[in-house]
Amino acid sequence: MEHSSINSLTSPSRNTALFERAKKLIPGGVNSPVRAFKAVGGTPRFIQRAQGAYFWDADGKRYIDYIGSWGPMILGHGHPAVVEAVQAAVLEGFSYGAPTEREVELAEEIVKLVPSLEMVRLVSSGTEATMSVIRLARGATRRSKIIKFEGCYHGHSDALLVKAGSGLATFGSPTSAGVPPEVVQHTLVLEYNHIVQLEEAFSLHGKDIACLMIEPIAGNMNFVRASVPFIKRCRELCTEYGALLVFDEVMTGFRVALGGAQSVYAKSIPGFKPDMTALGKVIGGGMPMAAFGGSRAVMEHLAPIGSVYQAGTLSGNPVATACGLATLREIQKPGFYDALGARTRSLVEGLTQAATKAGVPFCSDSEGGMFGFFLLSQLPQNYPQVMKTDSPAFNRFYHAMLDSGVYYAPALYEAGFVSAAHTADDIETTIAAARDFFSSLASK
Numbered sequence: 001m002e003h004s005s006i007n008s009l010t011s012p013s014r015n016t017a018l019f020e021r022a023k024k025l026i027p028g029g030v031n032s033p034v035r036a037f038k039a040v041g042g043t044p045r046f047i048q049r050a051q052g053a054y055f056w057d058a059d060g061k062r063y064i065d066y067i068g069s070w071g072p073m074i075l076g077h078g079h080p081a082v083v084e085a086v087q088a089a090v091l092e093g094f095s096y097g098a099p100t101e102r103e104v105e106l107a108e109e110i111v112k113l114v115p116s117l118e119m120v121r122l123v124s125s126g127t128e129a130t131m132s133v134i135r136l137a138r139g140a141t142r143r144s145k146i147i148k149f150e151g152c153y154h155g156h157s158d159a160l161l162v163k164a165g166s167g168l169a170t171f172g173s174p175t176s177a178g179v180p181p182e183v184v185q186h187t188l189v190l191e192y193n194h195i196v197q198l199e200e201a202f203s204l205h206g207k208d209i210a211c212l213m214i215e216p217i218a219g220n221m222n223f224v225r226a227s228v229p230f231i232k233r234c235r236e237l238c239t240e241y242g243a244l245l246v247f248d249e250v251m252t253g254f255r256v257a258l259g260g261a262q263s264v265y266a267k268s269i270p271g272f273k274p275d276m277t278a279l280g281k282v283i284g285g286g287m288p289m290a291a292f293g294g295s296r297a298v299m300e301h302l303a304p305i306g307s308v309y310q311a312g313t314l315s316g317n318p319v320a321t322a323c324g325l326a327t328l329r330e331i332q333k334p335g336f337y338d339a340l341g342a343r344t345r346s347l348v349e350g351l352t353q354a355a356t357k358a359g360v361p362f363c364s365d366s367e368g369g370m371f372g373f374f375l376l377s378q379l380p381q382n383y384p385q386v387m388k389t390d391s392p393a394f395n396r397f398y399h400a401m402l403d404s405g406v407y408y409a410p411a412l413y414e415a416g417f418v419s420a421a422h423t424a425d426d427i428e429t430t431i432a433a434a435r436d437f438f439s440s441l442a443s444k
């Protein structure tokens, strides 16, 4: 007994050993870059299992999980109804490459819950959804140019890995090696929430713009809302110039409200609807599943009835559809979003109070089960303002929380997620850990 505890003190952690092993075979040791902890430093935790609001790493340490697989796990991990649906589906076969009734049921469910959608196509990742939306928008409008906003992430397809060019008349430049400049020459990158710039862009290029794509609440800038006047102007200009307004709700869909962020904006802008929507994360409940949709008129441009090609071997996978359907059924239960929203608010309000009491600049926001916080005294409105965050301070906060068993996204620019499995005790434990950190700063 004594011997093994000494061993565990002196031997390197299993997380470290696994990271070293992974780095020999997998670039950077991870299959998606942000998991590598490059932004916050230290060793990524290799997760062994998860249940409810928690996961356990390879050293057996438990964390309260506020990333929920970057959004999908809105019910928490291992929800019994979802597990049961997946187990039953697996017994019927993993994949057929032929249509199934469950795909129709999932499409029916999505279209019922998101009123702007008349038709949807199921795909396997958010990247595939946004990439396909762009091809479809270009095919349907017979135009080439697209607008996106600095700080919004829409997956890693070539046309969307773009940063702003030197002016409105010039188009963006690639943010990744391997993307030829010609591939992004039709992508115009504008500042988020900047109405004047948006108007100028439409007056210069409006008749050539196929679509404007936006994260309505930008979870890839931690948590920045598009203002209501900005969304209203996006809608008006798209309509005026015949461009399609695309809401990328891969993160916000079924996460901020049952009808997604578009239902939140529709409360302030009567009759508001985007033309197209990309969905992912929650609709798969943790399995590879995403979708895009819009009006019948636009969607019927897709093959096999239209001339815009789009396909996928695993699209509408029967196990993933079972997982997504079971998840969507749970979140429609009465009071689900009221409870989720209240719990999430209690977290961000508690964190803000703890920081404010210790005199640490801090601000936060949330909608439904999605939240963000900044070590800034005012909520940012765009990417340059987000960039003003003191990143070493964030990293100290991050590691203090991690040591206390609280797992936030390991990067300053990422939103957080609360699930229906998080209890009031989990929130209180989290706030107490933050309070300790903030008061240690104040006493320095």
Ligand SMILES: Cc1ncc(COP(=O)(O)O)c(C=O)c1O
Residues within 6 Å of the ligand: 070, 124, 125, 126, 127, 128, 130, 153, 154, 155, 156, 215, 219, 220, 248, 249, 250, 251, 280, 281, 290
């Ligand atoms: C808003 C948004 N769009 C698209 C994507 C890409 O989705 P995926 O990682 O499933 O390809 C993400 C991923 O985080 C996202 O947050």
